[in-house]
Amino acid sequence: MAAPLRYLYNNYSKGAWVRTLHRIYMNSPLTARWHFGVDCPPLDVAALYDITTILLKWHLKPILKEHRDWKVLEIGVGPFAILSGYLSQFTNQPIDTFDIRKDLVESALKTQKMNRLDNVNIFQSDLFANVPEGSTYDLMFWNLPYYADPEKYLAGLFEQAPPFLAPGGTMVLGYNSKPLPRARVLEILERYPKLRLADVRTYPWNMHELVTVALAYG
Numbered sequence: 466m467a468a469p470l471r472y473l474y475n476n477y478s479k480g481a482w483v484r485t486l487h488r489i490y491m492n493s494p495l496t497a498r499w500h501f502g503v504d505c506p507p508l509d510v511a512a513l514y515d516i517t518t519i520l521l522k523w524h525l526k527p528i529l530k531e532h533r534d535w536k537v538l539e540i541g542v543g544p545f546a547i548l549s550g551y552l553s554q555f556t557n558q559p560i561d562t563f564d565i566r567k568d569l570v571e572s573a574l575k576t577q578k579m580n581r582l583d584n585v586n587i588f589q590s591d592l593f594a595n596v597p598e599g600s601t602y603d604l605m606f607w608n609l610p611y612y613a614d615p616e617k618y619l620a621g622l623f624e625q626a627p628p629f630l631a632p633g634g635t636m637v638l639g640y641n642s643k644p645l646p647r648a649r650v651l652e653i654l655e656r657y658p659k660l661r662l663a664d665v666r667t668y669p670w671n672m673h674e675l676v677t678v679a680l681a682y683g
């Protein structure tokens with residue numbers, strides 16, 4: 466990464482002016498509407514979305530436009546169902562999505578109603594606990610809670626996900642590689658032989674990245 470970008474990143478994480486600008490931008494209902502076409506109800510959150518949300522939008526939109534019949538799951542819907550709400554216009558069947566936090570699910574349902582996001586199915590679940598047995602998905606995605614200890618959520622994800630992936634199905638994980646280095650993600654992935662790394666997408670202008678994980682045999 467170029468020196469000026471590295472400077473921005475270092476300051477960003479220390480709460481300097483870059484971070485302030487970031488907060489203002491990502492906490493603006495106007496930018497949320499502009500990026501995702503969703504009106505967010507008032508809620509005391511640090512940000513309505515983050516850079517990973519935007520990268521996932523850019524990455525997944527062309528894929529879904531080509532595969533409108535795919536069965537899709539978003540993990541960690543967040544307070545506004547902003548990503549599934551946006552992407553659901555490109556799918557022929559509802560995007561299933563859940564969050565571990567009841568308050569976020571309630572807020573996401575409120576946002577869904579306000580914006581008439583009828584092609585999204587929102588429910589509460591800790592990882593796959595409440596996903597009906599036998600459901601399979603062609604595509605899963607998760608903007609990871611990358612400031613939390615990955616052992617607490619990634620290990621469980623890799624353990625539980627395989628039976629819910631359709632043959633040829635993939636899982637796209639987005640994160641900021643500063644708090645969560647890719648090596649850490651891959652180190653955990655290696656413990657789960659049913660899964661393999663299929664792709665890594667990085668960006669020259671920021672340290673967020675997307676990894677795609679697929680079934681090792683399928």
Ligand SMILES: C[S@@+](CC[C@H](N)C(=O)[O-])C[C@H]1O[C@@H](n2cnc3c(N)ncnc32)[C@H](O)[C@@H]1O
Binds near residue numbers: 513540565569590
């Ligand atoms: C970075 S936020 C992503 C929010 C939103 N999807 C976005 O892209 O802006 C990560 C989300 O994962 C949720 N989460 C964390 N652990 C989870 C778990 N075990 N099961 C389901 N959701 C979880 C968090 O509550 C949080 O809403």
